[in-house]
Amino acid sequence: MTAFISHRLNCSEFFFKKWWNSPFSLSICAALWPSLLTPYSLSWAGHEAASKNFMDKDLDMSVVGRSFMITGANSSIGKAVAMAIAKKGGTVHLVCRNKERAEATREEIVRESGNTEIYVHLLDLSETRRVWEFAEAFKKEYTSLNVLINNAGCMVNQRELTSDGLEKNFATNTLGVYVLTKCLIPLLEKCKDPRVITVSSGGMLVQKLNPTDLQTERTAFDGTMVYAQNKRQQVVMTEVWAKAHPKIHFSVMHPGWADTPAVATAMPQFHQMMRDRLRTAAQGADTVIWLAVSKTAVETASGLFFQDRKVVPTHLPLAWTHSSQEDVQVFIGQLKTLALTVRPSGVFS
Numbered sequence: 001m002t003a004f005i006s007h008r009l010n011c012s013e014f015f016f017k018k019w020w021n022s023p024f025s026l027s028i029c030a031a032l033w034p035s036l037l038t039p040y041s042l043s044w045a046g047h048e049a050a051s052k053n054f055m056d057k058d059l060d061m062s063v064v065g066r067s068f069m070i071t072g073a074n075s076s077i078g079k080a081v082a083m084a085i086a087k088k089g090g091t092v093h094l095v096c097r098n099k100e101r102a103e104a105t106r107e108e109i110v111r112e113s114g115n116t117e118i119y120v121h122l123l124d125l126s127e128t129r130r131v132w133e134f135a136e137a138f139k140k141e142y143t144s145l146n147v148l149i150n151n152a153g154c155m156v157n158q159r160e161l162t163s164d165g166l167e168k169n170f171a172t173n174t175l176g177v178y179v180l181t182k183c184l185i186p187l188l189e190k191c192k193d194p195r196v197i198t199v200s201s202g203g204m205l206v207q208k209l210n211p212t213d214l215q216t217e218r219t220a221f222d223g224t225m226v227y228a229q230n231k232r233q234q235v236v237m238t239e240v241w242a243k244a245h246p247k248i249h250f251s252v253m254h255p256g257w258a259d260t261p262a263v264a265t266a267m268p269q270f271h272q273m274m275r276d277r278l279r280t281a282a283q284g285a286d287t288v289i290w291l292a293v294s295k296t297a298v299e300t301a302s303g304l305f306f307q308d309r310k311v312v313p314t315h316l317p318l319a320w321t322h323s324s325q326e327d328v329q330v331f332i333g334q335l336k337t338l339a340l341t342v343r344p345s346g347v348f349s
């Protein structure tokens, strides 16, 4: 049994690494919750199986008149989400860091959907100061935003600093998401049925929130684990925002393992091993689209973690990944301090 479990777990790069606090709990958890731990549920076949329970009517609607912002919208999951929403008639704000890729995506979406309400915004989310400026300018220019989709993400395997002097994974995956969301909350709150969806990862299950070393200054740098910690931070931020802003429906999700440039570049061994089983970008995008447009999604409580249109737990059984309220407060306090440190003068959000 143990050998069988080990074999299944070896299929994921996350499970090659120090991912659990106790070997005992690893075996117990694998036995108790195979659907999350084994790659099957995260593969394209897992999505196929899960999709048998999806309700077609959930996505059978127009979103004309509603406005959506999608970060990292020029590639894979983000692009599939943008395309699907454009086809339903929504106004789509593509937030991307590369002008050519962003414009090419806009052209493709307009051509395929016939929807011309597609706007390109250039922003590197790792540049926190620019995130502040962008969000403030957006609020001045646009009177509505119904849905924010925090999709952009990265796994940089060496420790790099941004021009603000912040560790790059943390700046992109956590602080950029924090500043963008916090700045846009007042605009979202003015709009009908506002939602914020953050694309996290099941990789976060291997991490407990670590509020004392947000920029990996005191521990050995391991890109996979830094990424997983950032994805845990996204889950915690979502839970905190859901309590603080009841007018908005917040959700966070795992797309499963999809064949995208992010996976191929950052996790080449995993990609090579899994490539026949990886999901398509469209399969990875399905739950994001469902959370963004369906009526059913907002019938669940705000602040939860989803996979394949279902709420799933944010901790594995018996895991030591639960954090204290004090840790959560320290974490949010540090985000606030860091965000204010790089806030441009004249910005008052």
Ligand SMILES: NC(=O)c1ccc[n+]([C@@H]2O[C@H](COP(=O)([O-])OP(=O)(O)OC[C@H]3O[C@@H](n4cnc5c(N)ncnc54)[C@H](OP(=O)(O)O)[C@@H]3O)[C@@H](O)[C@H]2O)c1
Binding pocket: 071, 072, 073, 074, 075, 076, 077, 078, 095, 096, 097, 098, 101, 123, 124, 125, 126, 127, 151, 152, 153, 154, 172, 199, 200, 201, 202, 254, 255, 256, 257, 258, 259, 260, 261, 262, 263, 284
């Ligand atoms: N694919 C999976 O199996 C998987 C699993 C779990 C979670 N996720 C999450 O899914 C999300 C989408 O990733 P993906 O798999 O679709 O990969 P992807 O195709 O590489 O897309 C990532 C997107 O994020 C953008 N991005 C990265 N850093 C950015 C920055 N500093 N500023 C602005 N945009 C930035 C990329 O822009 P460029 O094109 O300019 O690089 C790209 O558009 C990520 O949050 C990822 O962590 C993916």
